[in-house]
Amino acid sequence: MLISSSAWAQWRAHGCAALALWTLSTSPVWADTAVDASAVQALSITGAAPRIDGKLDEAAWRKAPLHEHFVELHPVERSNARWRTTVQVLATEDALVFGIRAWDPSPELLRAPLVRRDHITGGHDHIAVFLDPSGARRHAQFVRVSASGVLADGVFSAQDDEEDYAADFDVQAAVQRLSDGYSVELRWPLSQLRHPPAGQAPWRMMVLRRIARDDAPLLVSVPLTQSALSFLSELAPITGLDEWQAQAAQHQFVQWRPELTWRRQRQTDAHQPSAPFQQKVQLGMNVKWQPRSDWVLDATLKPDFSQVDQDQPQLSANTRFALFQQEKRPFFLESQELTGQAPTDPDDNPRGLAGFYSRAITQPDWGLRASWRGARSQATAMSLRDQGGGIVLRPSAYSTRNIPQDLPSQASFARVHHQWSPSWDSAALLSHRDYLHGRANSVLGTSLSVQPGSNAMLRAQSLWSRTSVAFDDEGRGQPQSPQLGHRLWLQGRQRLDAWTGEVNLERISAGFANDNGFVPQSGVLRQELNLERKLEPPAWPEHWPLWPIHAAGWVTDWTQVRTLDDPVHQVRGGERVSQVLSTGIWMESKHQSEFWVFHDWKPQRVQHQGQLHAANSWVVGFKISPSDWLSPLELTWSSGRHLDVDADRLGRGQTLSLSGRVFASLPGGWGLEWEPLLSASRILHSDGASLREWTGQSMAVLHMSPRDTLRLLWQGGQAQRRGGGTQREPSPFEERHHGLSLMLQHRRSLGEVFSLGCQRQGAQPDAQRSWECFAKLSVEHWQ
Structure with missing residues (x-):
């Protein structure tokens, strides 16, 4: 079914008007009337704020109320924690300051090596503060502070029950080691908090503490249980902030962050073995303005988006569908939860990226963005001029076309979210990618989330697309007759004391595409069922020689994917593309060790009307954090009949798959961090043909001070096919790639950084080589 361009333009205009009206609407606020026994009392102070040194010795700390009731959540639930922990909160003119005291009878056993930001693990002693300024308990900003003062921060989503470490907040923290534990001071500026104006629900918080030894106790400052759907379900209110919240609502600031980048590079291959070096100097600017607490406006001009951390390597030779990478660029990380882009692990189905995937925008010249938070409604809108150079996805039931293109475009996105009550909310989004000259891709969508009980949740999303651009293999975009498509998704999740269940139903029509999203497969109907049963660990005798079992469970995952009618690719509906039945057990023990054994039965079809192959394999995995210098070490091995x-x-x-993290303390207070990763696979056929692939990464970081680091990174891989070459078999090939980079970085604050480095990359065949040296200076100014 097709609609005219004028009708589509009218529909799009009506959609934009509806979004704008919803954004500007206001609604009354519901209030919590019950008194929460786990509430934390804050103390508002004027004058000099406490010095952030971790000592907790100022007079304000002696006056601040003390919260010290912690419960133990892991490995077993206990109403009273075995380690004493206290929390205090101060409200200064422009920040919240948290003072946390962690008692420890054996402080010499603390595990807290120097590591990179955002790389604190469960094998490190640390505390974490989760803060929800909206009071809705749907998203929370969090900051982790290890016992050595290393930071990790991000946003936690209650709906997805996952942490996203992409965002970085300009917070200050200091740790003081003591004879009976350690103490932490954490200053969280108002400029780093996103909240609606005065009159909303009370701010909420939770403090978490991890003791990284033996059974790895996890302590929380709220009465949370393991059956809760997420960490945020029992966040405690912060009392004593009424007047302070009214002042915080009027807090405003302007942040200017200019950046200067110098780059000298050269690229050669077998056809151009002696290409000249090219040199480029680029001045960019990022501006953030918060006129009041509920509005944030962002602008970026000529941003240097290329210097991001190297992505974790992924095996890619034996796959049909596109791989995705997580976002790390600051412009898109502002209020990221408002876009609906859920945190997604590379091993999971990236449903949260179907509506918006920021890394689809590759090389913008400029960009504008506005984010707004009301008491019950939130919205964000952005528009960027992208110069291209990235990948456009055109999916089907059996594969994804990854089309490289340099076509300029205007990428725009808007989403509005409204919480009708504490138990249900809805959202609407509009996405548009305009390649000019009648070539465009647009998506209109709605979503709904209902929580009928404290341990159950229902979610649904519908997306409708219209595409009037087609790409050839060279990435050239051509106008085409408008093609319509849709994506419908329904999820149900419930967690009981011993059982956890989740059901997913997804329908993606053959014509659906979203050039501002990540959609690796279309023309399919997907059904999924996940069941997990926690088992009661056996009560071993005290003299039992084996490790005790702290927790255990049984898991079953079932997934079936069938085709829908697709006239373009000549695929009939009802054909089974794949079916997976995975069942197994997992166990947890001391030293944060985990062990799992699964059997996977995976009938799969490679092409339409092709053979349905009954692939099956056993998967065994092990993970452990045995000491303060090795944490964690993880090994996963799979063997069987692979496709x-x-x-x-x-x-x-x-x-x-093998990974680990090794730490070493050096003279002068220096520290060394080494993180190796290795993944390898092979498939052997009875006639001697084979497919082999490996990819690896080795990252070594020398920490000379909390501000100065030297990073050496190597990454490489190889894919090789032997035998074949017949009409039925693919031809033999061998591909290799490698890269080596060295970077020195000095960081005064989150926004003031100087980086200097060089890198070299190569690939075979075609003798592709690239060299690059760069220097980048970023400074910031607050007003």
Whole structure:
């Protein structure tokens, strides 16, 4: 079914008007009337704020109320924690300051090596503060502080029950080691908090403490249980902030962050072995203005988006669908939860990226963005001029076309979210990618979330697309007759004392596309069921020689994908693309060790009307944090009958994944952090043909001070096929890639950074080589 361009333009205009009217609407605020026994009393102070040194020795700390009731959540639930922990909160003119005291009978056993920001793990002693200024308990900003003063921060989503470490907040923290534990001071400026104006629900918080030894106790400052849907379900209100909240609502600031980048680079290949060096100097600017607490306006001009951390390597030779990477760029991380872009692990189905995927925008010249938070409604809107250079996805039931293109475009996105009551909310979004000259892709969508009880949740999303641009293999965009498509998704999740269940139903029509989102497959109907049963660990005798079992469970995952009618790719509906039945057990023990064994039965089809291959394998995994210098070490191994996608047949296959993190203390207070990663796979056929692939990464970071680091990164891989070359078999090939980079970085604050480095990359065949040296200076000014 097709609609005219004029009708589509009218529909889009009506959609924009509806979003604008919803954004400007206001609604009354519900209030919590019950008194929460876990509430934290804050003390408002005027004058000099406490010095952030971790000592908690100022007079204000002696006056601040003390909250010290913590419960133990892991490995077993206890109403009273075995380690004493206290929390105090001060409200200054422009910040909240948290003072936390962590008692420890054996402080010499604290595990807290120097690591990179956002790389604190469960194998490190640390505290974490979760703060929800909206009071809705749907999203929370969090900051972790290790016993050595290292920071990790991000946003926690209650709906997805996941942490996203992409965002960085300009907070200050200091730790003081004591003879009976350690103390932490954490200053959280108002400029780093996003909240609606005065009159909303009370701010809420929770403090978490991890003791990284033996059974790895996890302590929380609220009466949370393991059956809760998320960490945020029992956040405690912060009392004593009524007048302070009214002042905080009028807090305003302007942040200017200019950046200067110098880059000298050269790229060569077999056709241009002696290409000249090219030199480029670029001046960019990022501006953030908060006129009051409920509005944040962002502008960026010529941003240097290329210097981001290297992505974790992924095996890619034996896959049909596109791989995605997580976002790390500051412009998109402002109020990221308002876009609906859920945190997603590379091993999971990226449903949260179907509506918006910020890394689809590759090389913007400029960008504007506005984010707004009301008492019950929130909205964000952005528009960027993208110069291209990235990948456009055109999916189907059996593969994804990854189309490289340099076509300039205007990328725009808007989303509005409204919380009708504490138990249900809805959202609407509009996405548009305009390639000019009648070539465009637009998506209109709605979503709904209902929480009928404290341990259950229902979610739904509908997306409707219209695409009038087609790309050839060279990335050239051509106008086409408008093609319509849709994506419908429904999820139900429930967690009981011993059982956890989740159901997902997803329908993606053959014509659906979203050039501002991540959609690796279309023309399919997907059904998923996940069940997990916690088992009661056996009560071993005290003299039992094996490790005790702290927790155990049984898991079953079932997924089935069937085709829908797709005239363009000549695929009939009802054909089974894949089906997965995975069942197994997992166990947890001391030293934060985990062990799992699964059997995967995976019938798969490579192409339409092709053979349905009955792939199956055993998966064994082990993870442990045995000491303060090795935490964690993880090994996963799979063996069985694996599908060779290109050859369209089964073979005996194995996959191995190994990772670890090693730490060492050096003279002068220096520290060394080494993180190796290795993934390898092979498939052997009975006639001697084979497919082998490996990819690895080695990152070594020398911490000379909390501000100065030297990073050496190597990354490489190889894919090789032997045998074949017949009409039925793909031809033999061998591809290799490698990269080496060295970077020195000095950081005065989150926004004031100087980086200097060089890198070299190469790939075979075609003898591709690239060299680059760069220097980047970023400064910031607050007003």
